[in-house]
Amino acid sequence: MCADTPEYKHTLNLPRTDFPMRAGLPKREPEWLARWEKIGVYDRLREKTGRQPFTLHDGPPYANGHLHIGHALNKILKDMVVRSQQMMGKDARYIPGWDCHGLPIEWKIEEKYRELGQNKDEINVVDFRQECRKFAEGWVDIQRDEFKRLGITGNWEDPYLTMNFHAERVIAEEFQKFLMTGTLYQGSKPVMWSPVEKTALAEAEVEYHDKESFTIWVKFKVTKFALPDLDVAGEEVALDDRTSTASIEAELAQDFEGASVVIWTTTPWTIPSNKAVVWGADYSYGLYEVTDTPEECWAAKGERFIVADKLAAQVFTKARLQEGQWRRVRDVTNAQLEAMTLQHPLAGAEGAQGEWDDPRDFRAADFVTDEEGTGFVHCAPSHGMEEFELYRDLGMLQQVITYNVMDDGTFREDLPFFGGKRILREKAKKGNWEGDANAAIMSKLAEVGGLLARGKIKHSYPHSWRSKAPVIYRNTPQWFAAIDKPVGDGQDTYGTTIRERALRSIDELVRWTPQKGRNRLYSMIEARPDWVLSRQRAWGVPLTCFTKKGAKPTDPDYLLRDPAVNARILEAFENEGADAWYKEGAKERFLGNEVNHDDYEQVFDILDVWFDSGSTHAFVLRDREDGSEDGMADLYLEGTDQHRGWFHSSMLQACGTKGHAPYRGVLTHGFTLDQNGMKMSKSIGNTVAPEQVVQQYGADILRLWVAQSDYTVDLRIGDEILKGVADSYRRLRNTMRYMLGSLADFTESDRVAPAEMPELERWVLHRLAELDQTVREGYAKYDFQGVFQAVFTFATVDLSAFYFDIRKDALYCDGDTLRRRSARTVLDILFHRLTKWLAPMLTFTMEEVWLERFGGEDSSVHLEDFVETPADWRDEALAAKWAIVRKVRRVVTGALEVQRTAKVIGASLEAAPTVYVDAETAKVLETVAFDDLCITSGIHVSTDAAPADAFKIEDVAGIAVVFAKAEGEKCQRCWKILPDVGSHAHAGVCGRCDEALS
Known part of the structure; x- marks a missing residue:
């Protein structure tokens, strides 16, 4: 509103502010950041005493590369938590942190050496580690500035770093607790292995992408058939038609010997490591014979195959046999399968040097299905967890474990036919990682008559999230934390084993936001195997332990458990960092005079970096003055992928060392997608960088995007x-x-x-x-x-x-x-x-x-x-009354908008409508200045029946409006049209304005 005449304009109480309409956030925001730093806002908040602490423990981002939009989402959510908790009266602390060890940084330093034509293994390990440290330090500084630019509050001057000396000391100390309580052991089992990076990987370090794989159907010949007992034969031939058990067995042998059990696999490279074939005891199997063959077929006329009946047609189609070119000969019972002896398809091959001549184990197993394949599964227990567990439980691992695959994914040099062949390339070629091993194996199988069919299949396959290369399962000696062995540390409130403690913590100790996060982590921990702690790399905290020479991993004295040795290691790490483990004379220094140095070997594997970040509760929440009074966090907040990452490893680590979860609350958010719901990709060009948004709009727009979004699902x-x-x-x-x-x-x-x-x-x-x-x-x-x-x-x-x-x-x-x-x-x-x-x-x-x-x-x-x-x-009664007032006002406003659109009036003050309501509503309206509420110059309330042409709104029953123009003159000060304008001391104004002017 504004007075029409200059002499009245200055009499109005018009708004006065220098607050600009245009925000200019990209330019102004850095000024406020500098101001907050100057006046020390975060530190001054810590001076507020007597408050209940609230600690959000920062899941450490990796110190490698500029921030992406997922980082921004995560840190802004954390900042909103911390700031809101503080403003609700808590002492809300936030210590930013970084994950500094691990393969991505090591890989970058190795690349530098490769470009110079140098071998990383020839570089002094301490010098190499120092280069890794400097690399991480540089990115910590860059990312810190990028996070601060988003308006994130926290103790930026003193963040936590997993590579700080005290942190490395505590990580080693936490590891030593696993050592001393007996949950640490060395075992040999299939683990996810990256041939490109030459190290074991945890599930959290793996992502799944579509991969095209070779798929093959392979023949395992039946070389012998011997029924142990006729009464379990399940044979359909009537006994009175046979003169002896021998004749029945001879007939069955004639049917089966020379036939082949057919297996199917998507990993041809595992065939050289095959030790067994298994079947499903609950499925129907049949013996099938080829009656005719087309050209280019690896099956011969008269050849016989044993497959699951449900899959037979599919198998023979893959073998290029058409209907009518094969027939079913007979049923094959479990007892008959048990009577068979199989041989490897490469057995007896010229040049094989007897490598595969031993008979293959052949038995039933629970993990076989008849949904795809042949109903038989080839077993290479060195490269498959289910097969490994089967033969472990049978006590037969010694007979079935192989060591054919080296750490770089090549076959051992002395393996016949395939020595030195690569499962994967060292570098992808146009996105293809396929090495020469699969082709060589398929070619050799075809040459010896062991191949029935082959093809390709596209399926979801694990890849390293760092190198993006496919991974394999490889049996290799690793260090594990036993999660089902009683810990024996006296902290049994939530259970005696790591798994029990974790599952009970999930249900009894932790608040989940959203609640579905509970189910995800619970199911993962409920089903997970022992934790693989070791990595075969250089940049990290070493497994600070010693093994006894000549002892077996299962021997009680295999691992040295000496508190004095442990204490010397921790003291050195506190003062020198984990580099102390690699310095000349370290073994002698740590073993001291109490232990014969020649009796023990020093372990040089490093800890899984998830153990590092899983230990942060100890050196941040427990050890820092600004940590947490009870060593627990009120909240861990990360993306939903951290159910298999940081939430998971922190839970396992803390349950192994302190007996329960390190957090009371867990919040998970979704991933970031482009505005069309597509995953962001640099190659597609649909990424949104936080820096770009900040430069164009300002950080507050990015923060508002987070605030407006439902973070429990993926965000666009x-x-x-x-x-x-x-x-x-x-x-x-x-x-x-x-x-x-x-x-x-x-x-x-x-x-x-x-x-x-x-x-x-x-x-x-x-x-x-x-x-x-x-x-x-x-x-x-x-x-x-x-x-x-x-x-x-x-x-x-x-x-x-x-x-x-x-x-x-x-x-x-x-x-x-x-x-x-x-x-x-x-x-x-x-x-x-x-x-x-x-x-x-x-x-x-x-x-x-x-x-x-x-x-x-x-x-x-x-x-x-x-x-x-x-x-x-x-005041609920008042609220109910004003709900009625607003409902009537909405109809009046609607009626006036019709007149405004028709250009009958220019402003609502030109109107003085009549409102038709019931008697009860009229009583309500009589108690308020309804014309002021409707911003009209006058209004009449009637309880009469409304005219037929009165304005109504469909969803507001019982209210109607008839428009009329206001009568009188326009006040030159407030613009209301009233009859009394011009009748007061001040010319051209209404009574209210005349009083204000007086």
């Missing part, structure tokens, strides 16, 4: 989405600007007690009381989307479109009235709540708003707490 981001976020931001900014302008000269002398306020103001206070509860409950359960939507809807619908719109007239045109002072009091109350409620989300903007009103050298909204809202502001 892109230009169109960010434009929508920016629009929401502008609407909020306008709301804050309006309040600032209207509060320009507000003082305590203007304040009005709630009991003295008009009903409209008391209704706003009621809504604030409702919203206060919503905000606090939402922040407490980390429902940022719910909090933002509630506050945004209140600001844009209840305030901007309703309360502000109505009270604009009183604020601008009233004199020193109770109504105006009440409205400004409510605006002050709103200001203190909205700025603080939104500060955890719009960190920079709410600081700007706050400083615009309460500037000062040490002032900051982030030093404030949420304002306590009196419970007696809630």
